[in-house]
Amino acid sequence: MYGISMGTRIRRSPYHAATVAAGVTSFTTYNHMLMPTSYGDPQAEYRRLIDGVAMWDVAVERQIALKGPDAQRLAQALCCRELSKLKPGQGRYVALCDHRGVLINDPVLLLHEDGTIWLFIADSDVLLWARAVAAERRLDVEVEEEDIAPLAVQGPKAEDVIADLFGEDIRAIRHFGFREERLGDIPLVLARSGWSKQGGFELYLRDSRRATELWNRVAEAGAPYDIGPGAPNPSERIESGLLSVGADTDDATTPFEVRMERFVDLEIDADVIGLPALQAEAARGPKRHQLGVVFPKAAPDSHAERLTLTSGNRRVGEITATAPSPRMGKTIGLALVSREVEPGAALDTILPDGRSAPVELRELPFL
Amino acid sequence: MYGISMGTRIRRSPYHAATVAAGVTSFTTYNHMLMPTSYGDPQAEYRRLIDGVAMWDVAVERQIALKGPDAQRLAQALCCRELSKLKPGQGRYVALCDHRGVLINDPVLLLHEDGTIWLFIADSDVLLWARAVAAERRLDVEVEEEDIAPLAVQGPKAEDVIADLFGEDIRAIRHFGFREERLGDIPLVLARSGWSKQGGFELYLRDSRRATELWNRVAEAGAPYDIGPGAPNPSERIESGLLSVGADTDDATTPFEVRMERFVDLEIDADVIGLPALQAEAARGPKRHQLGVVFPKAAPDSHAERLTLTSGNRRVGEITATAPSPRMGKTIGLALVSREVEPGAALDTILPDGRSAPVELRELPFL
Numbered sequence A, B: 001m002y003g004i005s006m007g008t009r010i011r012r013s014p015y016h017a018a019t020v021a022a023g024v025t026s027f028t029t030y031n032h033m034l035m036p037t038s039y040g041d042p043q044a045e046y047r048r049l050i051d052g053v054a055m056w057d058v059a060v061e062r063q064i065a066l067k068g069p070d071a072q073r074l075a076q077a078l079c080c081r082e083l084s085k086l087k088p089g090q091g092r093y094v095a096l097c098d099h100r101g102v103l104i105n106d107p108v109l110l111l112h113e114d115g116t117i118w119l120f121i122a123d124s125d126v127l128l129w130a131r132a133v134a135a136e137r138r139l140d141v142e143v144e145e146e147d148i149a150p151l152a153v154q155g156p157k158a159e160d161v162i163a164d165l166f167g168e169d170i171r172a173i174r175h176f177g178f179r180e181e182r183l184g185d186i187p188l189v190l191a192r193s194g195w196s197k198q199g200g201f202e203l204y205l206r207d208s209r210r211a212t213e214l215w216n217r218v219a220e221a222g223a224p225y226d227i228g229p230g231a232p233n234p235s236e237r238i239e240s241g242l243l244s245v246g247a248d249t250d251d252a253t254t255p256f257e258v259r260m261e262r263f264v265d266l267e268i269d270a271d272v273i274g275l276p277a278l279q280a281e282a283a284r285g286p287k288r289h290q291l292g293v294v295f296p297k298a299a300p301d302s303h304a305e306r307l308t309l310t311s312g313n314r315r316v317g318e319i320t321a322t323a324p325s326p327r328m329g330k331t332i333g334l335a336l337v338s339r340e341v342e343p344g345a346a347l348d349t350i351l352p353d354g355r356s357a358p359v360e361l362r363e364l365p366f367l
Helices: A016-021 A042-051 A071-078 A126-136 A158-166 A168-172 A208-225 A234-239 A275-284 B016-021 B042-051 B071-078 B126-136 B158-166 B168-172 B208-225 B234-239 B275-284
Strands: A026-030 A033-038 A054-057 A063-067 A091-093 A103-105 A108-111 A117-120 A142-145 A149-154 A178-183 A186-191 A200-205 A228-230 A288-295 A307-311 A314-325 A330-338 A346-350 A356-362 B026-030 B033-038 B054-057 B063-067 B091-093 B103-105 B108-111 B117-120 B142-145 B149-154 B178-183 B186-191 B200-205 B228-230 B288-295 B307-311 B314-325 B330-338 B346-350 B356-362
Touching (some): A016 A054, A016 A208, A026 B026, A033 A054, A042 A228, A054 A208, A063 A071, A063 A126, A071 A117, A103 A126, A126 A142, A126 B126, A158 A168, A158 A178, A158 A200, A158 A208, A186 A208, A200 A208, A234 A314, A288 A314, A307 A330, A330 A356, B016 B054, B016 B208, B033 B054, B042 B054, B042 B228, B042 B234, B054 B208, B063 B071, B063 B126, B071 B117, B071 B126, B103 B126, B108 B186, B126 B142, B149 B158, B158 B168, B158 B178, B158 B200, B200 B208, B234 B314, B288 B314, B307 B330
Antiparallel strands (some): A026 A033, A054 A149, A063 A117, A063 A142, A091 A108, A149 A200, A186 A200, A288 A330, A288 A356, A307 A314, A307 A346, A314 A330, A346 A356, B054 B149, B063 B142, B091 B108, B149 B200, B178 B186, B288 B330, B288 B356, B307 B346, B314 B330, B346 B356
C-alpha cells in the first residue's frame, strides 16, 4: 500500500486523535478531509457491521447550512425532490442535479425548527455550487459550512448502544428523523441515518472540541456489545446497492440511471435546477441503468480503475466499483450499462492485468 | 506513514503506471485524483529541483475548458483580472473569487486561437462553480473538463531538456506563453509554467493514452541532465512564497490578504463576480496579510495542522504550512496574520505536541 501525505490542504477530522488511538491504518480523502478507511482487520470490520455494531468517523460528511428567509427557496432550487411537505425534525435523501439534470451530489437534507436546512454532502464542493446559485439569484440566504462532525454508529446492535446512551425513546425516531440531544453537556443532533443498510444512527457533534470525549463515550457504551472502529464498508455498500457519487457516476449520470427515480419529483412548483432536463429524460427514458455484476471466476486484482464491459465485441458499459462479498463468497460490483442489456445477461470485462473475465448482471440490491 | 485507500471515486492519473515504474511511494489527492508526492528520497527530489531538473506528474491540475460564443464573457465574470487585452497564445495567473470577494481558486488561464479558454485549476470544484454561473446567467458557453494531462519539467536545467526535445526556439516562449506542439505524433501544448520558482515548462498532453510514452520520452531526453521524478515541493514552494489555495487560505481569505493584489484589477468594465466586494476591501484595507515565519529553535513535528500564532496572550493569526528549508537550514512556514503585526515581529506558537515555540515573521518570498 502507498503512503498518504498529510498537510493543511486536506483537513484532519475532529476525531483524528481518537481514530489514531483506535489504531487506524489507512485513509482516503473526501470533501478535502481525511477519512479513516481501515483499522487493519477488514474481516472483523465487516463482521461487526453485519452482526454487531461499529463506530465510524464520518466527519467528512461535511455539513452545509442554509440559513435565512430564502433557505427553503434555495433548497428547493437545488433539489429535484418536493420539499414543501417536509416538517421540522424530518430528513430526506435528495438528489442535487446541475442544469443538464446530471447528478452532482446526493446529500441527506434535514429541516430544523427555525427553518435552517442542513445538507450532509457527498464528495463534491456543494458549498461553491449553492453559493453561486444563491448569489446569482439574489436570494436572501447564508450558505455556510458549520462546525458539525458526524460520528456513525452502524449495525444491528447500534440501536441498543444508542438507547443505552440516550434512553429507550430514541427507538421511536424514524429513518432520517432527528432531534437535538445532549450527552452529558456535549451538544449534538441524533439522527437515524448512516451509509449502510444494517441500521444505525449518526451523531452530529455540535462542538468539534468535544470529539475525543464523544468518541470515548460511544466506545464505552458500546463495549458490552463488542463495538469496534470501522469505516463505510466497500463490501457492504455494494451488497446493499448504496450509491457512491463520483465513484459510480460520471459527468453524464442522471438520477434515473442510478435508481434514484423515487427521489425525483417531476411536478414541483418552483424554479428547480435541472427539472426541465429531468422531465425530458423521463419522457424519452434514460440511456443507462445501474445493475450489479458478479464475477463467477476470476476477480479483479484492483478496485482502483473502472472496467469496461463488453457483449461480444460491443462496449455496453462500465463496472464502477468492485469488492469481495463475504456473504456471497464472490467478488461483486456495480455497473452502469446500456438499457439494452438486462439482468441475467452474461458479459465480459477486461481486468487491470489484461485478462478477460466473464461477469453476470444482477438486479440490485444483492442482499 | 498511513496508507492511502484506492478506489474509483479518486481517479488515477494517466501517468500512474509510469510513476509506479519510477518508484512512487506516497500520494495526496487533488481535484478528486491521486497525485504522487514522493519517490522515497525527499532530499534528492529537492536537490534536483534546485540544481538540476525534475519531472512531475501534475495531471491533477485539471483542465476546465470554456468554449463557445460567451467563453470570454464567462471567463471575465469568473476572474477579477482584466482579460480584454489577452492575446491567443498567452496565459495569465488569475484569482477566482466568490461574490464576497473571497478567493476560491487561483488557476492559470490560457487563451487559444479559436477563443477557447483553458483554466488549470487548484483543488476545488471550479467545474461546478463555472457551470452554475454560466447557466444562471444563460450564457452561450460549454464548460467541460477535457482530456488534458499536465506533466511538469522543472528546475534550472528544464529549459535545456525541453530545447533538446522540441528545438532551440522554445527558449523564446515567455512566462505563461504556450504553443501547440507534437513530440513525434504525441499531441500536446507546451507552456512555460509550473508550480516552482526554479523555471520550467509544462506539457499539456492532449491524449491520455499516450501518457506513459510521453513520460518515457521526457525521462530519456532528461537523462543527460540527471532528470528524476519528483513532485510539487513543500520546501521550495514555501521558500519561494507560492500560494496553495485551501492550505494557505480559509473561507474568508481575499486575494489582497495573500499577496495577489497585482492580479486584481479594480476597474473592469464587466459584471465580475466579487469585484464590488474587492473594491470595498481595497478602500478599507485587508484585515490580514501573508508573511513568512522562521522557527529559530524547535520545529513542528507535523505539517498537518494549522498552528495558532500569539503575541503575548493575544491570538494574531495562524501558520498555514511549514516545511524544512534545506537552503536556510531552518524550518520555515507561511502565516496569515493580522495587519497589526509586521515583518520582524517575534511571536509564539503552540506545536502539535503542546510545546510553545518562538517564531519570527519575515517578508515573502524567503528566497
